[in-house]
Amino acid sequence: MKAAVITFPGSNCDRDLACAFAEMGAEVTRVWHKDDALPAGTDIVAVPGGFSYGDYLRCGAIAARSPVAAALRAHAARGGLVLGVCNGFQILTELGLLPGALMRNAALRYICRPERLIVASTDSPFTAGYALGDAVTFPIAHHDGNYVIDAEGLARLKAEGRIAFRYATNPNGSVDDIAGVLSENRRVLGMMPHPERAMGMTGAQESADGSAFFRALCAAMTAA
Amino acid sequence: MQEPQITQDLIAAHGLKPDEYARILEIIGREPTFTELGIFSAMWNEHCSYKSSKKWLRTLHTTGERVICGPGENAGVVDIGDGQAVVFKMESHNHPSYIEPHQGAATGVGGILRDVFTMGARPIAAMDALSFGLPGHEKTTHLVKGVVEGIGSYGNCFGVPNVGGEVRFHRSYNGNCLVNAFAAGLAETDKIFYSAASGVGMPVVYLGAKTGRDGVGGATMASAEFDDTIEEKRPTVQVGDPFTEKCLLEACLELMDSGSVISIQDMGAAGLTCSAVEMGDKGGLGIRLNLDAVPQREANMTAYEMMLSESQERMLMVLKPEKEAEARAIFEKWDLDFAIVGETIPEDRFLIVHGNTVKADLPLSKLASSAPEYDRPWVETPAAAPLGALPEIAPIAGLMALIGSPNHAHKAWVWEQYDTQVMADTLRRPGLGAGIVRVHGTEKALAFTSDVTPRYVRANPYEGGKQAVAEAWRNLCAVGAEPLAATDNLNFGNPEKPEIMGQFVGAIKGIGEACRALDFPVVSGNVSLYNETDGKGILPTPTIGAVGLLRTADEIIGGLAAEGDAAVLIGTRGTHLGQSALIAEAFGMEDGDAPAVDLERERRHGEFLRAQRAHLRGATDLSEGGLALAAFEMAEASGVGVTLDDSDIAALFGEDQARYLVAASPADAEALVAAGKAAGVPVSIIGRFGGDAISLGGDAAPLTELSKVFRSAFAQALGL
Numbered sequence: 001m002k003a004a005v006i007t008f009p010g011s012n013c014d015r016d017l018a019c020a021f022a023e024m025g026a027e028v029t030r031v032w033h034k035d036d037a038l039p040a041g042t043d044i045v046a047v048p049g050g051f052s053y054g055d056y057l058r059c060g061a062i063a064a065r066s067p068v069a070a071a072l073r074a075h076a077a078r079g080g081l082v083l084g085v086c087n088g089f090q091i092l093t094e095l096g097l098l099p100g101a102l103m104r105n106a107a108l109r110y111i112c113r114p115e116r117l118i119v120a121s122t123d124s125p126f127t128a129g130y131a132l133g134d135a136v137t138f139p140i141a142h143h144d145g146n147y148v149i150d151a152e153g154l155a156r157l158k159a160e161g162r163i164a165f166r167y168a169t170n171p172n173g174s175v176d177d178i179a180g181v182l183s184e185n186r187r188v189l190g191m192m193p194h195p196e197r198a199m200g201m202t203g204a205q206e207s208a209d210g211s212a213f214f215r216a217l218c219a220a221m222t223a224a
Numbered sequence: 225m226q227e228p229q230i231t232q233d234l235i236a237a238h239g240l241k242p243d244e245y246a247r248i249l250e251i252i253g254r255e256p257t258f259t260e261l262g263i264f265s266a267m268w269n270e271h272c273s274y275k276s277s278k279k280w281l282r283t284l285h286t287t288g289e290r291v292i293c294g295p296g297e298n299a300g301v302v303d304i305g306d307g308q309a310v311v312f313k314m315e316s317h318n319h320p321s322y323i324e325p326h327q328g329a330a331t332g333v334g335g336i337l338r339d340v341f342t343m344g345a346r347p348i349a350a351m352d353a354l355s356f357g358l359p360g361h362e363k364t365t366h367l368v369k370g371v372v373e374g375i376g377s378y379g380n381c382f383g384v385p386n387v388g389g390e391v392r393f394h395r396s397y398n399g400n401c402l403v404n405a406f407a408a409g410l411a412e413t414d415k416i417f418y419s420a421a422s423g424v425g426m427p428v429v430y431l432g433a434k435t436g437r438d439g440v441g442g443a444t445m446a447s448a449e450f451d452d453t454i455e456e457k458r459p460t461v462q463v464g465d466p467f468t469e470k471c472l473l474e475a476c477l478e479l480m481d482s483g484s485v486i487s488i489q490d491m492g493a494a495g496l497t498c499s500a501v502e503m504g505d506k507g508g509l510g511i512r513l514n515l516d517a518v519p520q521r522e523a524n525m526t527a528y529e530m531m532l533s534e535s536q537e538r539m540l541m542v543l544k545p546e547k548e549a550e551a552r553a554i555f556e557k558w559d560l561d562f563a564i565v566g567e568t569i570p571e572d573r574f575l576i577v578h579g580n581t582v583k584a585d586l587p588l589s590k591l592a593s594s595a596p597e598y599d600r601p602w603v604e605t606p607a608a609a610p611l612g613a614l615p616e617i618a619p620i621a622g623l624m625a626l627i628g629s630p631n632h633a634h635k636a637w638v639w640e641q642y643d644t645q646v647m648a649d650t651l652r653r654p655g656l657g658a659g660i661v662r663v664h665g666t667e668k669a670l671a672f673t674s675d676v677t678p679r680y681v682r683a684n685p686y687e688g689g690k691q692a693v694a695e696a697w698r699n700l701c702a703v704g705a706e707p708l709a710a711t712d713n714l715n716f717g718n719p720e721k722p723e724i725m726g727q728f729v730g731a732i733k734g735i736g737e738a739c740r741a742l743d744f745p746v747v748s749g750n751v752s753l754y755n756e757t758d759g760k761g762i763l764p765t766p767t768i769g770a771v772g773l774l775r776t777a778d779e780i781i782g783g784l785a786a787e788g789d790a791a792v793l794i795g796t797r798g799t800h801l802g803q804s805a806l807i808a809e810a811f812g813m814e815d816g817d818a819p820a821v822d823l824e825r826e827r828r829h830g831e832f833l834r835a836q837r838a839h840l841r842g843a844t845d846l847s848e849g850g851l852a853l854a855a856f857e858m859a860e861a862s863g864v865g866v867t868l869d870d871s872d873i874a875a876l877f878g879e880d881q882a883r884y885l886v887a888a889s890p891a892d893a894e895a896l897v898a899a900g901k902a903a904g905v906p907v908s909i910i911g912r913f914g915g916d917a918i919s920l921g922g923d924a925a926p927l928t929e930l931s932k933v934f935r936s937a938f939a940q941a942l943g944l
Contacts, residue, residue, distance in 0.1 A: 051383075053467065
């Protein structure tokens with residue numbers, strides 16, 4: 001199972017994501033944003049959190065136009081798996097791989113804290129390890145995580161069961177408490193919370209729910 | 225362009241005293257050029273030269289078995305075993321933050337991060353110790369919002385977890401807030417980079433962002449008192465770009481890995497001037513700079529402006545000439561400027577050329593070493609009058625006065641605006657004693673804390689200085705860490721006043737004494753003087769930042785209690801209410817002496833606690849607010865009540881030192897008492913955790929009610 005983690009200038013969760021995949025047995029390659037191809041045999045592309053291009057212009061907007069974007073689009077078009085976390089989610093919406101957009105948090109402040117999420121769909125390789133309605137705790141850390149989508153789009157997401165995670169208590173004003181959404185073919189997931197920050201380290205007084213996320217994802221990929 | 229004439233006014237505007245100017249004339253034997261005057265003023269201001277403090281800083285304890293590099297470099301370096309080192313420092317950005325809170329605080333964070341990665345260390349933790357004026361003061365809310373936002377915007381984007389700090393409010397900071405930023409990084413012991421240049425004819429390379437006019441004269445501004453012309457000083461505050469800094473970090477670490485770097489120095493205060501002089505002086509070499517080659521953001525910049533610009537995210541490096549192409553490629557990859565701007569020369573000269581004209585030609589070593597050094601007159605702080613009779617207060621009312629004050633309320637409003645978990649190694653976030661971060665890819669972890677109680681230092685600088693060190697040491701012990709070393713950020717008023725200088729001297733003596741007794745060397749630091757507005761000084765605030773080591777994460781002592789646990793006090797029953805948080809918050813009194821610190825006892829109790837970790841579920845140190853506040857905080861974080869049996873106000877709120885509160889199962893509590901007897905450490909079971917009330921000597925209130933106050937008081941007091 002091969003995971004490719006993209007680094008943009010300003011990415012700062014690329015190492016964290018790479019470690020989480022490696023810990024679950026994936027073969028991880030780091031990809032530089034100026035590369036125009038992904039490593040052969042890539043199963044999943046991970047788009048990390050951070051401040052790609054300093055969040056200048058609009059979060060994710062410049063990254064979505066960087067050289068690696070074409071390869072990422074092609075990978076998704078082939079039905080390849082793509083995971084975008086935090087800034088990665090913002091980039092995926094800017095790329096048009098996921099619907100909607102991430103606006104400034106309702107309180108207009110950056111928020112970092114563990115947040116309880118409810119699994120809203122189990123029909124994806126990312127969430128197949130959960131039962132519907134399961135609660136997991138992942139940290140959030142963002143200034144622009146307020147998910148917006150028009151009424152028609154929201155109705156579609158709901159009808160097609162493409163809302164992967166909802167916040168138990170909405171921290172940022174996201175419509176319908178949405179924390180993560182799936183693409184139409186359910187192979188692309190974008191989410192604001194950070195599963196890679198909840199890997200259950202010894203001594204941490206925090207959640208270990210992230211290791212279950214990556215374990216299930218890696219198992220799903222190996223099985224496929 | 226014609227440079228201005230040197231006049232008395234111009235000299236004074238550069239913050240140079242007449243005797244200092246006379247010294248310049250003596251050194252160079254002629255009138256300086258305008259650019260040279262600027263260079264001298266940048267090198268000789270208090271901020272860069274430590275001219276008032278040097279004599280006393282030399283008395284600090286700065287060495288130890290684990291110390292690889294003490295004060296004098298960009299940051300201190302301490303061995304943590306396995307070929308690894310922790311590199312850390314704390315530095316103030318007080319005046320810029322008062323003038324422009326967002327950018328001032330942000331660039332403070334940027335500066336300290338650069339100090340750490342300049343030495344080859346990847347930053348892994350940050351903290352911020354903040355002091356503001358009273359919540360009701362017209363500037364305070366604006367400053368708190370701006371400073372917190374600024375710290376967050378820089379650190380979050382750069383990608384370093386913020387794991388601790390302090391926030392306090394006192395009227396003495398109304399006109400002069402304090403922003404003390406700490407950063408720590410991880411390096412390999414055989415890959416530490418220093419600033420001393422070596423080799424003649426080596427290229428001097430400029431790295432990072434372009435040079436603009438921002439911050440010209442910033443270091444001189446930071447060394448002046450404030451008055452009502454403060455608004456005019458806004459243009460001297462630099463503007464930060466954390467995105468560039470993140471790229472600069474990655475490029476520098478790649479460059480260092482490639483073996484191209486002979487020496488490197490970040491451009492902080494007084495930018496190009498300070499960094500170039502530092503590299504040349506430490507290497508016993510001269511430096512020639514060609515300013516035409518400096519990457520510039522603005523048109524028509526003069527030599528004076530370029531030499532004094534404090535534009536952020538810049539580095540100066542001496543490069544191995546054969547590695548130029550490789551080094552250039554790394555910087556091009558990260559889209560950063562890379563320019564050869566000069567070379568090392570054998571003679572003792574600092575030669576600045578711009579547009580084929582010599583703008584400065586100074587003896588380099590004299591710039592660094594001949595800065596004036598003052599033995600400023602000082603007077604011993606008079607002994608504090610003993611604490612008189614106090615008004616009556618019920619225990620719960622006392623606790624409410626504390627938790628309802630923004631000084632002691634829950635500060636999630638602050639730390640939730642900081643990324644506390646990026647890098648995915650955070651083992652303990654802010655809010656429960658020292659922060660803890662795993663050493664990536666190992667079993668080890670590092671603990672971080674910052675402490676000082678300024679009221680103590682004012683009442684008794686010597687004991688207050690000792691206490692700041694002891695509390696930092698205690699906070700590290702409370703999480704199970706072995707205290708390694710400290711950094712000091714000494715914030716005081718105008719040193720030209722003997723009573724202020726007396727505070728400084730007393731505090732330094734106390735810090736030195738405590739560090740020697742606890743074998744806890746000071747490996748880096750920063751002095752910020754002239755923290756005064758309209759002649760009124762701040763509370764003396766020597767912030768101590770400190771680092772401890774955990775060999776495995778299993779050594780961590782938790783911070784929480786469980787239903788049914790015994791509450792155990794390690795240390796003596798509380799008696800000392802002088803300068804306590806209780807009398808300050810409940811009665812508005814700042815009277816009496818600071819608590820005395822018995823360093824031998826401090827060490828014994830701390831070592832006892834760490835040795836008994838198998839018997840502890842959770843521990844916390846006792847500091848401001850005494851036993852009652854510590855018990856409340858532990859109970860509140862654990863979601864259980866607590867009952868303390870003692871009803872005596874001094875026992876509950878006294879701030880005697882060398883004490884810890886522990887939560888342990890009843891059987892473990894008995895074992896602790898027995899172990900205490902054997903070790904000669906006072907250990908007593910003083911209550912129990914459980915239920916849903918906070919009960920202090922029979923006076924009780926529901927936990928949920930108090931919790932609500934505790935968690936809302938900060939935002940409420942500041943109108944956030």
